[in-house]
Amino acid sequence: MARRTSGPKKKLRGLWSPEEDDKLINHIAKYGHGCWSSVPKLAGLERCGKSCRLRWINYLRPDLKRGAFSQEEEDLIIHLHSMMGNKWSQIAAQLPGRTDNEVKNFWNSYIKKKLRQRGIDPATHKPFPLAAEASRAAGAGSSRTAVFSDAELILSSMTTAAGQHMPPPPATAAAESYVYSYSHSSGGGGASDGSLSGYNNSSKQTAADHLGAAAAAGSYLQQQDPAAADALHCGPSGVPAVVLPSVSTSSTLNSMAGLSPAATTTDEQCNNNCSSCNNAFELMSATPHSHSNHHLPWLEMGTSGYGGAASAAVVDHYGAALDELKWSDYVFDGYGGQAGQSIYGDSKDAVQFVDANALSSSSWCLN
DNA sequence: AAACATTCCAACCGCGTCCGG
DNA sequence: TCCGGACGCGGTTGGAATGTT
Incomplete structure (x- = not known):
């Protein structure tokens, strides 16, 4: 060489x-x-x-890890890249034993290619226009792939069963407020006791990884927008309190900073329709919350637990924080891969958007 | 087995930032 | 405030390794 x-x-x-x-x-x-x-x-x-x-x-350096990247590392890189872009040193900082150069090379030689193969623009973490168009054409079916357009999602999130429009989400949230349904055949048992019992054996390590990854993202959020991090209940260490992903979701990434739709629910979202969800704020104690078929409006999460001005402030904070989040966040949740499996890997589960018909204007939480 | 193509990644380049004088 | 050196970062290069024909 x-x-x-x-x-x-x-x-x-x-x-x-x-x-x-x-x-x-x-x-x-x-x-x-x-x-x-x-x-x-x-x-x-x-x-x-x-x-x-x-x-x-x-x-x-003696503390270098060397060797192949693990699935968790790969997932984390993708997610962090979706938040930070080509900030290799910052991304590498979240990966103990990895260097920015190593991460960069891994991205350029492997991940980039992988994303492209899946119709995702590695630069934006959004579908290529052609792929989105193809998805739109295929959208007539009951199940869609994860390749979709933003506009399409926003539209679907605003329409009710009766064809009426839902109350618009906060402006800052609108662009990110994708409503989708994650339908996962294998689901996952619920665990509300704070343990990882909701995770199967192969998932437990991933669950633990989720915490670390979420901590990393929380830490980043603390740096970028402390107010938003506070709104997300990030502790002093940067670890967001709302971090545990649904066990039904696939990867490290869906739990990042507790920002993913599958990672959290609120009282209002759950009280009506979710008998197993007793307290929205159970989530804030990092309790595994496994509702494999929750259909939650992204961004509504967390805010309904606040009232009036406080809620508005939280929404503002979310908006600011979410500006950093891109399409891959949704993909990560949307893909129904097994724990530890990259959502960018092959998956038999397809993302389904919440059929607008399945939503009522009075409740976001449907099973 | 040889020629060619592709992939991988260590190393380099250039620029921006920081900091002390 | 300006200047220059040191440092850090992201982008790029190009040759070894590997795969394909």
Whole structure:
């Protein structure tokens, strides 16, 4: 992989030899890197400080994980990318033992391709126009794929069974307020005791991962918009209290920051139709809330528990926070993959939008 | 087995930011 | 306030490894 070992610029040295690595490791072990520009001279290397820094950070650091990315890491990368864009260093910061360069390469060589294959624009995390059009054409059927247009969803969220329009969601929420139904055949047992008993064996680890991932996203949200994070009940550590995903949902991502529709419900949404949901705020204690067929209006979540001005404030906060969220968030929930399975992976479950006919204007919570 | 194509990823480049003088 | 050096980040490159014909 010798790179530019010959050329006009003398300073280019190509691959690092084991001897060079040893020198750098020994030097840093003894003295630390201090000022990188002085490292090459002190370590006896014919490299620039920048190159030494890069070599250390990307390859020699003892805490690097190396090896293939796990499914959870992949999911997290996709989700974080949907929130942050190409902020590789920030994304890598949420992945212990991974470097920005590694994440970037993984994205460019693998994830990007995977998303494209699924008709998702990796840059926007939204469907390619053609794919959306194809989906629209196929939309006449009872089940649709996860490829859809924003406008289509907004429309569906505003229409009731009688063809009447639902009260419009808050303006900031409208663009993101997708109503969809997640229909998952395998479902998942409910667990309201705060344990992970609602998760099957293979899901428990993923459930634990959800917490970590949610914490990461919560932390990010705290940084970006503390007020919004507070509205989402992010604790001081950045961990949102509303984090547990529905066990019926597939991946790490649907739980991110508790922002996903499947991850939370509220009293109003559930009281009428959900006998197993006793208290909306059970959710806020990170209790697994497994209602595989909840059809909740995204963004309505959490706000109905607040009254009047407080609710409006929360909505504002949500709006600000949700500006950061993109299509993949919904996809992640929408896909009904098994726990630990990337929603971008093959899945036999198809996302279904809530048929407008299934919604009443008085309740968002339907089974 | 050879030639060619594709993939992967370490390394480099250039730019922006930070910070001390 | 300006300047310059150091640092960090994201984008790009190009050659080794791997796959395909």
